[in-house]
Amino acid sequence: MQAITELFQTASAGECAEILDFWLNECSLDETPDVHTVKLWQQLFQQRGSKFNRLATLCQQWLIETDSL
Template structure:
């Protein structure tokens, strides 16, 4: 997931949004990222701030919907 972490840290909002939409909503269950990974992404996006905060909320929503 290093490439994905790099994308979350440095990518454009449109690239990240498209990737998150696929990973959190469209891919098969065996490809869905684990909760810990999504939590890390949410933290990174929150730290990036501004327009990326809305993407952090997508991660948080996913985490709420997939309560372990």
């Protein structure tokens, strides 16, 4: 997951959205990121601002749905 986190620091909003969708919605359950990782992604997207705020919200929704707050 470290490589994905690093990618999220530099990739475009569109690219991040596609990758995030895979990890939060499409990957198999045994590949799902852990709560700590998704919280880290959420913070990273919040720090990147504007175009990335929607992605931070998606992370927040995932955390709520998995009862991980």
